Amino acid sequence: MVEAANDDTYLLRPVGRVVSPLTDAASAPRQGDEGSPTAWLIFDAPVERALRDLRVGAELLVLTWLDRARRDVLAVHPRGDESRPETGVFSTRSPHRPNPIGLHRVWVLTVDGLRVQVADLEALDGTPVLDVKPVLGAVDER
Amino acid sequence: MVEAANDDTYLLRPVGRVVSPLTDAASAPRQGDEGSPTAWLIFDAPVERALRDLRVGAELLVLTWLDRARRDVLAVHPRGDESRPETGVFSTRSPHRPNPIGLHRVWVLTVDGLRVQVADLEALDGTPVLDVKPVLGAVDER
Numbered sequence: 001m002v003e004a005a006n007d008d009t010y011l012l013r014p015v016g017r018v019v020s021p022l023t024d025a026a027s028a029p030r031q032g033d034e035g036s037p038t039a040w041l042i043f044d045a046p047v048e049r050a051l052r053d054l055r056v057g058a059e060l061l062v063l064t065w066l067d068r069a070r071r072d073v074l075a076v077h078p079r080g081d082e083s084r085p086e087t088g089v090f091s092t093r094s095p096h097r098p099n100p101i102g103l104h105r106v107w108v109l110t111v112d113g114l115r116v117q118v119a120d121l122e123a124l125d126g127t128p129v130l131d132v133k134p135v136l137g138a139v140d141e142r
Numbered sequence: 143m144v145e146a147a148n149d150d151t152y153l154l155r156p157v158g159r160v161v162s163p164l165t166d167a168a169s170a171p172r173q174g175d176e177g178s179p180t181a182w183l184i185f186d187a188p189v190e191r192a193l194r195d196l197r198v199g200a201e202l203l204v205l206t207w208l209d210r211a212r213r214d215v216l217a218v219h220p221r222g223d224e225s226r227p228e229t230g231v232f233s234t235r236s237p238h239r240p241n242p243i244g245l246h247r248v249w250v251l252t253v254d255g256l257r258v259q260v261a262d263l264e265a266l267d268g269t270p271v272l273d274v275k276p277v278l279g280a281v282d283e284r
Binding site for chain 2: 010049052054061090093097101103128132134136
């Protein structure tokens, strides 16, 4: 059997930030499609070229660093409901996990240079943005 | 307007590795559902509790660190096809991007302690695993 050897680590450098009216984890929706306000992604100038083909109406996956999450939590009660059995975090969408990367499916409402307005983003104000990817269509449309 | 301030960086610590017959980026499928072999995720002992509710048949999102990708590429010809116009990487699934996080939708075939066998994973052998998340069902099933 191959041994896992994980002494190495990797450095994330955010490419932008979330600007949102959501400032408090307790009152934020648990998922983007559960009542999120519109929000802005404010990108840093060095990645402008990576953004240039984003269009209004596009459906995107936004990856964030959930900087207010705990990295030492390995099991949680799903959705904070103590009546539900404790579950390993790899079977939940809890923000608390060893590498707290948020994955958000959003719609583009406005593109204005380095500022992109989106619907359905439940991330808190100030959350670092790591990456943006298109939602994949059928194999023959790629 | 809020200014983006991104002097901070974040440290990823892999939670496991991919073990796969795929060893060469040039011959790997471009997406997991385009002919990937079965592969194993080999997790590190400290995250065993996070894994404990993974089940055969579950559909998962696996996040990886694409350690052979370039971080300085901001635009590419999609799917390496030079007849297609150069496109900002945030509108493509190219592995080359500022934070090369891979997102893979897989099926669980076997669970054996720290070893999880999956279908539809196009990541190369040795790729670090960062996180595992369930695919979300409808809002009322969460």
